[in-house]
Amino acid sequence: MTSTVNDTGRSFAYGQAALIERSLRRRHARERRFRLMGMLAVIAAIGFVVVLFSSVLARGLPAFWQATITLDVTFDPEVVDVGPPPEQQADQSEAAFQKEMNRWRRGLALVNWNKLIEGGLRKAIGETDASKRDLIGLVASGERFRLREMVLQDPAIVGTTRQVDLLANANVDVWLKGNIDRSLPDSRQQLSGDQQDLADRLYERGIIHMAFAKSLFLNVDSRSSPASAGLAGAFVGSLYMMLIVIVLAVPIGVASAIYLEEFAPKNRLTDLIEVNINNLAAVPSIVFGLLGASVFIGWFHLPLSAPLVGGLVLTLMTLPIIIISTRSTLRALPPSIRHAALGVGASRTQMVFHHVLPLAIPGILTATIIGVAQALGETAPLLLIGMNAFVASVPGTPLDQSTALPVQIFLWQGNENRNFFEARTSAAIIVLLALMISLNALAVFMRQRIQRRW
Amino acid sequence: MHSLTVIIVLLLLMALAYRVGLTRSRHLASGARQRLHSRPVYHGTLLAIWCAIPALIVLVLWAVFGDELSRFYILAQLPADVAKQPADQLDLVVERIRQIASGFGVADTEAPYESEIAAGLRTFGTVAWLSVVALAAVAGLVATRLAWSRISPELRARNEVERVVGALLAFCSGVAILTTIGIVASLLGEAIRFFTFVSPIDFFFGTVWNPRFSTVGAGGQGDFGLLPLLWGTVLVSLIAMLVAGPIGLMAAIYMAEYAPRRVRMTAKPIVEILAGIPTIVYGFFALTIVGPFLADIGASIGLDIRATSAFTAGVVMGIMIIPFISSLSDDIITQVPRAMRDGSLGLGSTHSETIKRVVLPAALPGLVGAFLLAISRAVGETMIVVLAAGNRPVLNANPFEAVSTVTVTIVNQLTGDADFASPQSLVAFALGLTLFAMTLALNVVALYIVRKYREQYE
Numbered sequence A: 001m002t003s004t005v006n007d008t009g010r011s012f013a014y015g016q017a018a019l020i021e022r023s024l025r026r027r028h029a030r031e032r033r034f035r036l037m038g039m040l041a042v043i044a045a046i047g048f049v050v051v052l053f054s055s056v057l058a059r060g061l062p063a064f065w066q067a068t069i070t071l072d073v074t075f076d077p078e079v080v081d082v083g084p085p086p087e088q089q090a091d092q093s094e095a096a097f098q099k100e101m102n103r104w105r106r107g108l109a110l111v112n113w114n115k116l117i118e119g120g121l122r123k124a125i126g127e128t129d130a131s132k133r134d135l136i137g138l139v140a141s142g143e144r145f146r147l148r149e150m151v152l153q154d155p156a157i158v159g160t161t162r163q164v165d166l167l168a169n170a171n172v173d174v175w176l177k178g179n180i181d182r183s184l185p186d187s188r189q190q191l192s193g194d195q196q197d198l199a200d201r202l203y204e205r206g207i208i209h210m211a212f213a214k215s216l217f218l219n220v221d222s223r224s225s226p227a228s229a230g231l232a233g234a235f236v237g238s239l240y241m242m243l244i245v246i247v248l249a250v251p252i253g254v255a256s257a258i259y260l261e262e263f264a265p266k267n268r269l270t271d272l273i274e275v276n277i278n279n280l281a282a283v284p285s286i287v288f289g290l291l292g293a294s295v296f297i298g299w300f301h302l303p304l305s306a307p308l309v310g311g312l313v314l315t316l317m318t319l320p321i322i323i324i325s326t327r328s329t330l331r332a333l334p335p336s337i338r339h340a341a342l343g344v345g346a347s348r349t350q351m352v353f354h355h356v357l358p359l360a361i362p363g364i365l366t367a368t369i370i371g372v373a374q375a376l377g378e379t380a381p382l383l384l385i386g387m388n389a390f391v392a393s394v395p396g397t398p399l400d401q402s403t404a405l406p407v408q409i410f411l412w413q414g415n416e417n418r419n420f421f422e423a424r425t426s427a428a429i430i431v432l433l434a435l436m437i438s439l440n441a442l443a444v445f446m447r448q449r450i451q452r453r454w
Numbered sequence B: 001m002h003s004l005t006v007i008i009v010l011l012l013l014m015a016l017a018y019r020v021g022l023t024r025s026r027h028l029a030s031g032a033r034q035r036l037h038s039r040p041v042y043h044g045t046l047l048a049i050w051c052a053i054p055a056l057i058v059l060v061l062w063a064v065f066g067d068e069l070s071r072f073y074i075l076a077q078l079p080a081d082v083a084k085q086p087a088d089q090l091d092l093v094v095e096r097i098r099q100i101a102s103g104f105g106v107a108d109t110e111a112p113y114e115s116e117i118a119a120g121l122r123t124f125g126t127v128a129w130l131s132v133v134a135l136a137a138v139a140g141l142v143a144t145r146l147a148w149s150r151i152s153p154e155l156r157a158r159n160e161v162e163r164v165v166g167a168l169l170a171f172c173s174g175v176a177i178l179t180t181i182g183i184v185a186s187l188l189g190e191a192i193r194f195f196t197f198v199s200p201i202d203f204f205f206g207t208v209w210n211p212r213f214s215t216v217g218a219g220g221q222g223d224f225g226l227l228p229l230l231w232g233t234v235l236v237s238l239i240a241m242l243v244a245g246p247i248g249l250m251a252a253i254y255m256a257e258y259a260p261r262r263v264r265m266t267a268k269p270i271v272e273i274l275a276g277i278p279t280i281v282y283g284f285f286a287l288t289i290v291g292p293f294l295a296d297i298g299a300s301i302g303l304d305i306r307a308t309s310a311f312t313a314g315v316v317m318g319i320m321i322i323p324f325i326s327s328l329s330d331d332i333i334t335q336v337p338r339a340m341r342d343g344s345l346g347l348g349s350t351h352s353e354t355i356k357r358v359v360l361p362a363a364l365p366g367l368v369g370a371f372l373l374a375i376s377r378a379v380g381e382t383m384i385v386v387l388a389a390g391n392r393p394v395l396n397a398n399p400f401e402a403v404s405t406v407t408v409t410i411v412n413q414l415t416g417d418a419d420f421a422s423p424q425s426l427v428a429f430a431l432g433l434t435l436f437a438m439t440l441a442l443n444v445v446a447l448y449i450v451r452k453y454r455e456q457y458e
Helices: A002-064 A094-110 A113-125 A132-136 A141-153 A170-177 A193-204 A232-263 A268-282 A285-299 A307-332 A335-343 A348-376 A380-384 A405-413 A418-449 B002-032 B040-077 B087-102 B112-150 B157-195 B200-205 B227-258 B261-276 B279-300 B310-335 B338-346 B351-380 B383-388 B406-414 B423-457
Strands: A065-074 A161-167 A208-212
Touching: A002 A065, A002 A418, A002 B227, A002 B261, A002 B279, A002 B310, A002 B351, A065 A113, A065 A170, A094 A141, A113 A132, A113 A141, A113 A193, A132 A193, A141 A161, A170 A193, A170 A208, A170 A418, A193 A208, A232 A268, A232 A307, A232 A348, A232 A405, A232 B157, A268 A307, A268 B157, A268 B351, A268 B423, A285 A307, A285 A380, A285 B157, A285 B351, A285 B406, A285 B423, A307 A348, A307 A380, A307 B157, A335 A348, A348 A418, A348 B157, A380 A405, A380 B406, A405 A418, A405 B279, A405 B383, A418 B261, A418 B279, B002 B040, B002 B112, B040 B087, B040 B112, B040 B157, B087 B112, B157 B200, B157 B423, B227 B261, B227 B310, B227 B351, B227 B406, B261 B310, B279 B310, B279 B383, B310 B351, B310 B383, B338 B351, B351 B423, B383 B406, B406 B423
Parallel strands: none
Antiparallel strands: A065 A161, A065 A208
16 A cells, blocks of 8 residues: 555555656756857848958959059150140239140140050050050050159150050959859850950050059049049048048037036936937937038038038048047046045046046047047948948048048949949948048057056 | 238237236235135236237128228229129129239239229228228227226135136037037928928828829929828838847847857947948948849749848848847846846756846847837938948839838938929938937936836946
């Protein structure tokens, strides 16, 4: 009797243990699955970073080297027949001299530079029955102005022969890099059959070679001559905007953070300001663009496409970021510093400017760099204030027309010459990302090295 | 050159005023054998401030009205027959005379009256300029003198200087308010102008978006229905949240609860790189890599996915939002008190059960706030959808088709021509207002929830 009770008890306990065992196994399996899912999520996120960077690098890096033709160009005085540049006479007004000078420059512009290039090419190739058009087509069309620049800088080179590096046409670059399907019939190729042949021959003989694409950094955007399109104008435009952001957003942002954190009475108004700043930080950037279009351009009649307007818009966008992070830096400083200063008789202002602010400077710098880096990458608001205009010059002042780096990327990705500009755009993206990463790395470095932990 | 002179003069004057205040107060302190209320530095600063204010007022007035004045001078001197010309001709004459006066000259010969006025203008300019600078200097000096006579041991110079500093600081924090007012005023103002062309009912409840072009003529009014755009925005944001929500949340849970310190320290910054990449880069990535890739996958499983579609844009936007969700959620999850976890673990539940039944419910309000902020960001995102959503503003339930969103349409309507008079460009502001209202509502609710939740455990 007792044994059966024991047996049932044991079998019951055994059954329960088995039940628990089974449920435990299930629960542990669920635990492992859950954990795996988390790990997969992290891996997926990191994977996206890797894919994004590697694909941009893979497409963009080759574009930093560009097909370049090295030629001996003879500046034949019969072709370049403009005479010496005018000199200002004593009795000549500045305006009259400028007019004379402009006439000389116009003369230079009308010179048939292509003829010089053609001559150089024929000399380099030797015997060929290629047409003039095919030959000239090998060189980027904007490169002839390089020859003009050379004469403009040194009129004495007329009559001599110089070695000149000329950028090859974008289609030659695409052809040599294999970015176009070479098996396509000639009717669907950008280069004529003769040109394909010439390009391959010159490449084999080293007359066309892949040289570092200085033009990407030194030239401005170009429509007629894609191969010589560069980022210089956009870079300077971005630089102006960043300067404006730093000059305006940092003092105003830091001042208002100091006011809100150290001086402001706790009342309705300061509450409102605080909510307002938090909100501004989350307002979509394009809304700031609308503000710029309507207020700065519509009401104040500031010029379209000017870095000044762009800088102002970006300043308004960056302000909340700088205010919020400066405030958190100030809040992180221990109150004992404030108490000590006040205790020895400093006024509130003295306490802030002599003791609190110097200690907060590393944090403020970090906040500034992060804010500026974010402003550097912003595109949408700039489109609305006309910075997507095509500008073929480096802006001399913040009031001149200009684009910005991210906007230039936007413009290039829309270019019809896909085969060439896809790589060019990726290269521009690499430049932009490199700038942003170095800014952010600087911020991280400062946070770790200079900032004190309390 | 001129402005440099002014700055130097102003700085010199301020330095002088500062010096005067400093010596005067020092002298008082030693002479009267009485303690100064404020240190001499503050007396000096106060005088410099008083010197700068009137001088700056004079200079600003000149900067605003000076050009007008010289033009006025030229017009008054012109011979009667020249002065009768229409306004744009006159502008040309004025410009020529200014060129001659500046010494640059004009390319053709100068008319006698031109050279005469130019010579006069040169004198006028010099005299006016000198007198303005002199006036500014005198105003500054007078103010300094008045302030100087106030200097006494009892003068609370420090307090006055600090009041000026405080006022400057307060003004700076007002800029944020001004920005908001500017946004609301400009959006409302232009949107109301738009609503004089198109009734708000047609705008907010219209189902057809076909604005035509402003050049077509007054007859071609076009349809401005918001709903197709709103639908596109909702669809893309929804897809983005479906991608970013699970990945971001699971990544946050893993990093907050499971990951060893070293993994966390390396993985977290890498994931956050995603947040720092400019959106134009994501747009390009979506257009050239993700779009074709998804289209290929779709083709291989017999699904018709367009390369630029709501799906492409949504997936890439989701990738962009992952770090946003993961870092916010991470913060919120780590804020859940240790004791709650320990209680649950002590009762025998597994780690994942603790997370699912205890930690997440406790963190729920904060997580909702984080998700709302993420949605608001997705709604306002522009460049990815501009490049990858395909811009096809029709009501369509298929996520694999091209769509258009509110932000895309703002860009399309406002780029190219900056003519703020046609409904075709004004509609951008009505759309902007809608967008602003949506994100504002999301942000306010989210910030309220996040803040309230934070206080709960602090």
